[in-house]
Amino acid sequence: MPFTALNSRIVEARIGPGQRMFSQRGAMLAYRGEVSFTPNIQGGQGGIGSMIGRRVANEATPLMTVEVPQGINGQGGAPIATVMFGHGGHHVHVVDLTGETLYVEADRLLAFDGSLQQGTMFMGSQGGVMGMVRGQVTGQGLFTTTLKGVGSAAVMAHGGVIELPITPQRPVHVDPQAYVAHRGDVRNKLSTALGWRDMVGRGSGEAFQLELSGQGTVYVQASEEKL
Amino acid sequence: MAQFRLQGSKVLAVDMTGDAVKAKNGAMVAYDGQMAFKKMSGGGEGLRGMVTRRLTGEQMAVMEVKGHGTCYFADRASEINLVRLQGEKLFVEAGNLLCTEAALRTGTTFTGLRGASQGNGLFTTTVEGSGQAAITSHGTAVVLRVTKQYPLQVDPGAYIAHTGDLTQHFQSGVNFRSFIGEGSGEAFQIRFEGEGLVYVQPSERNTVGGEV
Numbered sequence: 001m002p003f004t005a006l007n008s009r010i011v012e013a014r015i016g017p018g019q020r021m022f023s024q025r026g027a028m029l030a031y032r033g034e035v036s037f038t039p040n041i042q043g044g045q046g047g048i049g050s051m052i053g054r055r056v057a058n059e060a061t062p063l064m065t066v067e068v069p070q071g072i073n074g075q076g077g078a079p080i081a082t083v084m085f086g087h088g089g090h091h092v093h094v095v096d097l098t099g100e101t102l103y104v105e106a107d108r109l110l111a112f113d114g115s116l117q118q119g120t121m122f123m124g125s126q127g128g129v130m131g132m133v134r135g136q137v138t139g140q141g142l143f144t145t146t147l148k149g150v151g152s153a154a155v156m157a158h159g160g161v162i163e164l165p166i167t168p169q170r171p172v173h174v175d176p177q178a179y180v181a182h183r184g185d186v187r188n189k190l191s192t193a194l195g196w197r198d199m200v201g202r203g204s205g206e207a208f209q210l211e212l213s214g215q216g217t218v219y220v221q222a223s224e225e226k227l
Numbered sequence: 228m229a230q231f232r233l234q235g236s237k238v239l240a241v242d243m244t245g246d247a248v249k250a251k252n253g254a255m256v257a258y259d260g261q262m263a264f265k266k267m268s269g270g271g272e273g274l275r276g277m278v279t280r281r282l283t284g285e286q287m288a289v290m291e292v293k294g295h296g297t298c299y300f301a302d303r304a305s306e307i308n309l310v311r312l313q314g315e316k317l318f319v320e321a322g323n324l325l326c327t328e329a330a331l332r333t334g335t336t337f338t339g340l341r342g343a344s345q346g347n348g349l350f351t352t353t354v355e356g357s358g359q360a361a362i363t364s365h366g367t368a369v370v371l372r373v374t375k376q377y378p379l380q381v382d383p384g385a386y387i388a389h390t391g392d393l394t395q396h397f398q399s400g401v402n403f404r405s406f407i408g409e410g411s412g413e414a415f416q417i418r419f420e421g422e423g424l425v426y427v428q429p430s431e432r433n434t435v436g437g438e439v
Contacts, residue, residue, distance in 0.1 A: 223301060
């Protein structure tokens with residue numbers, strides 16, 4: 001896996017010959033070796049069709065392609081370049097995927113392996129009308145970015161990140177503002193604890209929660225602030 | 228009994244089996260199992276508590292969390308310190324109190340001039356009884372021991388909490404230089420005397436005193 005955490009806010013990626021990765025534009029802090037950075041107009045992989053999909057879904061955060069130029073070869077497959085990424089002083093959490101799907105908002109995605117398959121998913125389809133409401137309440141929109149395959153992704157959070165396992169016996173409820181990302185075969189819906197107390201402004205401040213059930217992991221940040 | 232443990236330095240995990248804890252309003256970030264959230268009001272229970280709250284302005288919004296499972300709390304990515312109380316009283320700024328066991332009593336107390344210099348009002352929150360409490364700090368807090376021989380001076384903006392039998396005085400080093408704008412920025416301190424522990428954070432809140 002190519003990411004190494006240098007500290008809680010900086011990750012280092014090793015790029016070998018013929019490898020490619022994507023990162024948020026302007027998130028490079030430093031690099032060693034021969035690396036080229038090119039703005040990626042399509043916002044990732046998949047050609048024009050995917051680009052339009054991302055535009056429509058408002059998941060089109062400006063990305064750049066990070067790769068080693070052709071014709072440069074490392075010796076014995078050794079990494080020939082390392083690039084350090086960080087952005088806005090946010091905490092960075094590395095997620096290693098082994099075939100499952102990661103769901104994350106595009107603007108929280110700092111960098112990811114070119115080997116991962118990128119897509120967008122309509123979250124409103126889960127939970128019907130409540131799915132629509134969830135998008136409004138969480139401020140996270142109705143679409144989310146998905147990454148699938150084998151590889152690593154670096155995700156940004158405000159404050160440190162904890163990983164909570166989700167099993168069929170143990171669904172997890174997350175504060176929508178503290179939710180960062182999730183992976184695996186997980187269903188999510190908005191659950192409310194809205195009572196008359198909330199209506200008259202005496203709520204506990206925990207009126208809405210995201211309920212995640214199924215099999216997987218959810219990433220939660222130690223803060224209720226957006227990036 | 229609710230079990231308090233830290234998950235990393237910024238997330239508090241509380242394992243509950245049908246019991247309850249009191250937490251800062253809105254500080255829950257995630258939970259598994261069954262939880263119910265109910266708003267309470269800080270400053271102690273009952274009518275007296277309500278009156279105190281109104282008078283002192285030390286009104287922290289507290290919720291009661293009750294259920295089976297694990298509940299995770301965090302507050303704006305601040306560091307969390309666990310304090311185990313054995314019958315003594317913890318004095319803490321309302322904004323720094325994240326979570327307490329339900330068995331602990333919370334109240335307000337008069338702090339005098341110290342509070343005014345901190346920009347936190349004249350009152351502070353007290354937590355009393357036996358059990359665990361979690362307090363937040365901006366950066367990792369240090370716990371400093373105060374003994375009869377060794378009093379301690381603390382910057383009002385860096386003070387977060389104390390326990391034990393301590394008396395506190397407000398002292399100022401305001402002199403001619405501060406008046407003409409040449410102060411060192413350390414014009415005010417709180418002096419603790421007696422026996423106890425003081426929690427100090429490596430960061431300074433904006434205080435009235437800090438400007439002098």
